[in-house]
Amino acid sequence: MRTRLRSRRTSAIVSALLAASAVAVSGCGGNDSASPNIAVVTPAAKCSALAGITVPAGSIGLPTKGATVVSATLVAATDSGNNNGEYCKVLGSIHPVDFNAPDIRAEVDLPTNFNGKVVHFGGGGFDGTIANTEGSPADGFLSGVEPAGVSTPLRRGYVTVGSDSGHEGNVLDGSFATNDEALANYAGDHIKMTHDFAAYIAKARYGSDFVHSYFIGGSSGGRQGLIAAQRFPHDYDGIISTYPASGITGLWLQMGRISRSLLAPGGYVTPAKGKALLAAVIKQCDALDGVADGIISNPAACVFDPTAIRCSGGGDTGDSCLSDVQLNTMTTAGTPLNFSFNLANGVQTFPAYNAFTGADFWSVGLAWGASADDALIEPGVIGKSAFYYTFSNDMLRFAVARDPALSILNFNSANPGSLTSRVQVVSALMDSTSTDLTQFQGRGGKIILQHGQSDQFIPAQLSIDYYDRLASRFGQGPLSLFLKFYLVPGAAHGVGGQFNGSYDGLTVLDNWVTKGIEPKNLTITDLAPPTAGRTRPMCEYPQWPKYVGGDPNLAASFVCSN
Structure with a gap:
């Protein structure tokens, strides 16, 4: 009643x-x-x-x-x-x-x-x-x-x-x-x-x-945007997916793998050491795009030898160098994780971070923790705990094993053993790696996919891999009619990096959906002092901004190049 x-x-x-x-x-x-x-x-x-x-x-x-x-x-x-x-x-x-x-x-x-x-x-x-x-x-x-x-x-x-x-x-x-x-x-x-x-x-x-419905999100929100297109294609007309955690299962497995190196005795790379590493990388690779502006615009051309910043004898001798154990941490972050099993949609590997080409893990404490001791704080304390450790540890303990006594530091990310099938179940539930966007495409939906090359939480290669799989399915030309993919050099994960780029993405998306104005010749502006106000072209993948002369603070001085 x-x-x-x-x-x-x-x-x-x-x-x-x-x-x-x-x-x-x-x-x-x-x-x-x-x-x-x-x-x-x-x-x-x-x-x-x-x-x-x-x-x-x-x-x-x-x-x-x-x-x-x-x-x-x-x-x-x-x-x-x-x-x-x-x-x-x-x-x-x-x-x-x-x-x-x-x-x-x-x-x-x-x-x-x-x-x-x-x-x-x-x-x-x-x-x-x-x-x-x-x-x-x-x-x-x-x-x-x-x-x-x-x-x-x-x-x-x-x-x-x-x-x-x-x-x-x-x-x-x-x-x-x-x-x-x-x-x-x-x-x-x-x-x-x-x-x-x-x-x-x-x-x-x-x-x-x-009349029109849009979804805009970054990180896990970027993953949600892709899920909206994949699973609920009739609800949304346009989506902006920024640095998406599309393969979120592989992400926490990779974060756990890196945490085991980072939190091993002597393995923690402090912010001071990270600053020294970044300075050495920038010094070697910055000008490869035509200008020394503090941004590595084409990370693929940057080949940095980590031994260049190795401490004499391999021990920890100060903030200006990395010990052998710390170099192992960076090398772990800079190499892919290969699985002994398939994740959702046949994914068998999780990509490397741009650890030696500009990724900034240290500008805020959230990624690797404020210090080695703070990194292990449980439950996670924002700004002190290491997100890598806390996120991967909680995914293992609560989502997969349902056993709070387990630790990611004693877990084999490449081969989870008896937990493999459960990892696969969670992957099918959470990952947004499906390339089946046919219904979304068919109703005229539009997607802007974008990632920063200096991302410290989700490697840019994850979005590159997803885009490449989409291009294999649809063909690059037909794909470009409903999905645009942009890699932004120097941009990180909401904060940090060398270029805190921003633009009016909602207007770009709305014009594409409502007026059929295809995104072209976009410009992105750096909002972080002391470089606030400088601009760069947003280059549709696989192009990158190459300096051709003029004021290096102006997008007009760059062209999108292959």
């Missing part, structure tokens, strides 16, 4: 909202101005009417027990700290089938000046918190920052959407993965559920469906 009453209440509220939307004059989908002779329902009333409504399970395309709007709050354009104009902030919970699994917590921001489109924000790491849907998505290489004059999607009139992927925690906490439904939600199911929840709420607010 209670369920019946709740359903009637929900239907009545939704009907009222739809009716309100019908009588309001809408110039651009969300304009709430009206002539003096027509009854007006204010944005505040439309927003508050959303609070407490339920979304039926049948309106969500994967199994749930429905969803609930926890709160709906109108944020005024004049509110302190709000630069997004007026919008309705909706917080909701999507309820799992398994009573023991956590809810998916989601946010849907509904602008009063709705432009008919939505941007779904991806997460990162283990997620655990809702993405900052009031800010900028990962359409560039410096987290949360856009070039001057580029507004947030919300301010531009896009509905913005994000979730915690189905558990509360932080990017270093994988303990949720002992529950099958929570793991499946994190792996990708939350994408569909969050999308459908947002679509229901937006239709209740505006009275119409989304």
